[in-house]
Amino acid sequence: MNNSAKNDYPPGLIRADDLEHLLKALGAGGFRIQAPVIRDQSIVIDEIKSAGELPAGWTDEQNRGHYRIKRRSDNAYFGYVVGPYSWKKFLFPPSTAILEAKRTGNGFQVSAAAETVSPTAFFGIRPCDLRALQILDRVLIGSEYRDPIYQKRREQILIVAVNCTEPGGNCFCTSMESGPGAAEGYDIVLTEMIDAGQHNFLAQAGTERGNLILQQVPSEKATSDALKSAAEAVQMAARKISKKIDTADIKEMLYANAEHPRWEDVAKQCLSCANCTLVCPTCFCANIDDYTDLTGETATRVRRWDSCFTLDHSYIHGGSIRSSVRARYRQWLTHKLAAWHDQFGSSGCVGCGRCITWCPSGIDITEEVAAIRSGTVKAKAI
Amino acid sequence: MATTLEKIKEGLDRSQPWMPNLFRVERIRKETYDTFTFDLETSDGAGCAFQPGQFNMLYIYGVGEVPISISGDPKNSRTLVHTIRAVGTVTKNMRQLKRGDLVGVRGPFGRPWPVEDAKGHDVIIVAGGIGLAPLRPVIYHLLAHREQYGKIILHYGARTPDDILFRQELETWRARFDFDVQVTVDRSTGSWQGNVGVVTLLIPKATFDPLQTIAMVCGPEIMMRFTVLELLKRDLTEENIFLSGERNMKCGIGHCGHCQFGHLFVCNDGPVFRYSDTADLFKKREI
Numbered sequence: 170m171n172n173s174a175k176n177d178y179p180p181g182l183i184r185a186d187d188l189e190h191l192l193k194a195l196g197a198g199g200f201r202i203q204a205p206v207i208r209d210q211s212i213v214i215d216e217i218k219s220a221g222e223l224p225a226g227w228t229d230e231q232n233r234g235h236y237r238i239k240r241r242s243d244n245a246y247f248g249y250v251v252g253p254y255s256w257k258k259f260l261f262p263p264s265t266a267i268l269e270a271k272r273t274g275n276g277f278q279v280s281a282a283a284e285t286v287s288p289t290a291f292f293g294i295r296p297c298d299l300r301a302l303q304i305l306d307r308v309l310i311g312s313e314y315r316d317p318i319y320q321k322r323r324e325q326i327l328i329v330a331v332n333c334t335e336p337g338g339n340c341f342c343t344s345m346e347s348g349p350g351a352a353e354g355y356d357i358v359l360t361e362m363i364d365a366g367q368h369n370f371l372a373q374a375g376t377e378r379g380n381l382i383l384q385q386v387p388s389e390k391a392t393s394d395a396l397k398s399a400a401e402a403v404q405m406a407a408r409k410i411s412k413k414i415d416t417a418d419i420k421e422m423l424y425a426n427a428e429h430p431r432w433e434d435v436a437k438q439c440l441s442c443a444n445c446t447l448v449c450p451t452c453f454c455a456n457i458d459d460y461t462d463l464t465g466e467t468a469t470r471v472r473r474w475d476s477c478f479t480l481d482h483s484y485i486h487g488g489s490i491r492s493s494v495r496a497r498y499r500q501w502l503t504h505k506l507a508a509w510h511d512q513f514g515s516s517g518c519v520g521c522g523r524c525i526t527w528c529p530s531g532i533d534i535t536e537e538v539a540a541i542r543s544g545t546v547k548a549k550a551i
Numbered sequence: 552m553a554t555t556l557e558k559i560k561e562g563l564d565r566s567q568p569w570m571p572n573l574f575r576v577e578r579i580r581k582e583t584y585d586t587f588t589f590d591l592e593t594s595d596g597a598g599c600a601f602q603p604g605q606f607n608m609l610y611i612y613g614v615g616e617v618p619i620s621i622s623g624d625p626k627n628s629r630t631l632v633h634t635i636r637a638v639g640t641v642t643k644n645m646r647q648l649k650r651g652d653l654v655g656v657r658g659p660f661g662r663p664w665p666v667e668d669a670k671g672h673d674v675i676i677v678a679g680g681i682g683l684a685p686l687r688p689v690i691y692h693l694l695a696h697r698e699q700y701g702k703i704i705l706h707y708g709a710r711t712p713d714d715i716l717f718r719q720e721l722e723t724w725r726a727r728f729d730f731d732v733q734v735t736v737d738r739s740t741g742s743w744q745g746n747v748g749v750v751t752l753l754i755p756k757a758t759f760d761p762l763q764t765i766a767m768v769c770g771p772e773i774m775m776r777f778t779v780l781e782l783l784k785r786d787l788t789e790e791n792i793f794l795s796g797e798r799n800m801k802c803g804i805g806h807c808g809h810c811q812f813g814h815l816f817v818c819n820d821g822p823v824f825r826y827s828d829t830a831d832l833f834k835k836r837e838i
């Protein structure tokens with residue numbers, strides 16, 4: 170991993186028509202390219218070979234419990250924000266074998282599940298999602314025990330980030346200090362600029378390998394005007410963000426409000442469906458399931474994403490610890506915004522807004538925090 | 552898989568934390584109708600060093616993996632001893648294991664009981680049910696270093712006389728003049744002549760120096776809650792009370808998220824907690 174961003178690489182201006190050359194350079198460098206694409210009426214992440222596969226000219230409309238893609242008036246390559254999938258699926262797959270056991274005589278042998286991973290470019294990752302990767306790094310490879318599956322994949326990733334110039338309806342990265350501009354952790358960062366018939370990308374390398382890739386792409390030296398308008402575009406995006414979480418003393422505030430009546434209120438809306446944890450780019454809870462083949466000669470241990478919204482998550486003999494939806498919603502929100510600080514030294518939320526968009530009940534984490542903080546909402550008498 | 556001597560002594564390879572070390576079942580003892588103890592050893596005799604209160608994730612081929620405390624003598628690192636109550640899928644399968652069968656072992660994990668801090672103190676151990684198993688290594692340790700501790704008291708509660716674990720050992724310990732052992736059952740059956748009632752009823756009668764006493768408590772959460780109340784009534788300080796937490800566990804290494812207890816991971820930050828650090832959490836329901 171090469172995360173130390175050095176901003177002394179000269180920024181360049183790439184014409185939108187030349188974006189293809191960046192993809193070619195990545196391909197020539199041996200990278201498979203994962204990027205935003207349109208599938209089934211949403212913008213997801215999948216492998217692409219050329220810039221033509223990007224959702225150019227599309228945007229996404231996001232609101233509480235609402236997502237829709239629609240045409241833009243321009244041909245922007247990155248005129249949308251984040252979709253239902255996050256990049257965590259590549260590093261921490263939804264389902265993956267962690268161990269294989271084989272019968273031998275009267276015993277068995279174990280081996281790490283064999284897998285090959287190839288160098289991959291995360292093309293078009295947003296600043297909030299990039300921060301989410303850094304958070305997952307701390308969880309899965311940042312302490313005493315290191316997850317070999319994550320580590321092996323992470324080492325193969327090259328990051329081409331894209332700064333946000335147009336936020337979505339549920340974004341609140343400004344509150345979580347994760348966007349709309351990427352501060353660090355990228356090999357290359359792009360800012361898309363469409364102005365007076367000109368369509369360009371400001372390209373900045375953050376690492377030497379990013380710099381070597383950029384050198385293969387036709388570009389001109391970025392003028393100070395170009396630098397200024399790129400910075401302004403990102404600042405403008407920050408100003409357009411309306412959702413926010415007041416993070417002052419948020420840990421203490423939430424710990425002190427474990428018995429707030431609002432938890433009861435939100436539990437009445439919450440379907441406990443686990444959508445929010447599955448779309449979240451930082452949720453890491455997992456289960457391990459055991460399988461044997463028909464002959465019983467091999468047994469596999471498979472790790473699968475889990476969610477604190479399931480009853481099994483907290484099951485111990487005799488019953489689940491968090492048997493009420495109230496307790497499970499409280500676990501989710503308190504873990505993300507409070508306990509995470511104690512556990513991993515940062516918030517577990519990057520403000521991507523996915524949990525708001527993909528909640529079938531339209532529950533909004535920012536609104537729940539505000540209600541708990543204000544303390545004005547009383548439990549309704551039943 | 553070749554498991555070298557060094558590797559096992561250190562426990563898990565930190566960069567391959569999903570990979571168990573393989574141990575062979577050497578001996579099996581039936582403790583009660585639903586609880587048994589097995590001794591595990593490696594083929595090279597290297598075994599595994601541990602501290603009282605630590606646990607292992609035990610894997611049964613094709614069935615699953617569960618957290619089980621080590622119940623043996625910490626002096627004997629050659630043999631891993633586990634005492635298991637068969638309650639569900641994995642533990643019932645464990646009961647079917649025979650001498651010579653293999654068990655995958657990941658660990659040891661977790662923070663131990665404070666046997667070092669307890670030096671020079673009176674020690675009261677309060678155990679409920681299977682909770683005696685993770686405390687047995689403490690008892691071995693205290694008795695092996697008897698001169699370093701003041702009074703040693705064990706209060707053990709089981710549901711019925713048939714549920715009492717380690718009966719013979721309890722008799723031997725009770726016969727010692729330097730170890731105050733009290734056993735009680737919730738419900739008397741058969742020829743039981745001893746105490747009847749919940750384990751917390753024993754605490755008011757015990758003699759110890761409250762300001763110089765360390766308490767170690769393990770059992771069902773409700774039993775621990777009432778035990779703490781009784782101990783506080785006896786003027787023990789919150790700092791001197793230690794409890795063992797129990798949560799669902801799928802990894803033991805802080806990665807699966809299941810064992811969270813407020814901001815703590817029971818697998819890494821526990822299972823043994825100082826009550827004064829966790830009193831807020833123990834008081835909250837469904838945390």
Ligand SMILES: Cc1cc2nc3c(=O)[nH]c(=O)nc-3n(C[C@H](O)[C@H](O)[C@H](O)COP(=O)(O)OP(=O)(O)OC[C@H]3O[C@@H](n4cnc5c(N)ncnc54)[C@H](O)[C@@H]3O)c2cc1C
Binds near residue numbers: 484635637684796799
């Ligand atoms: C730190 C720690 C130490 C333990 N030490 C012992 C011990 O020394 N002896 C002993 O008999 N038991 C001990 N337990 C409890 C033991 O882990 C459970 O009885 C066991 O997981 C039940 O699994 P099962 O598949 O047989 O039961 P099922 O009811 O079929 O369980 C299904 C799943 O739920 C989870 N689960 C169920 N009950 C528990 C539980 N009580 N604690 C944690 N997860 C649970 C497990 O993941 C299990 O795979 C300990 C638990 C913890 C957390």
Ligand code: SF4
Binds near residue numbers: 448449518521525534
């Ligand atoms: S909690 Fe919601 S807004 Fe925060 S990172 Fe997760 S999905 Fe995004």
Ligand code: SF4
Binds near residue numbers: 475
């Ligand atoms: S406990 Fe819940 S909120 Fe926390 S990581 Fe797990 S699934 Fe996400």
Ligand code: FES
Binds near residue numbers: 801802803805808811
């Ligand atoms: S057991 Fe998985 S995080 Fe503690």
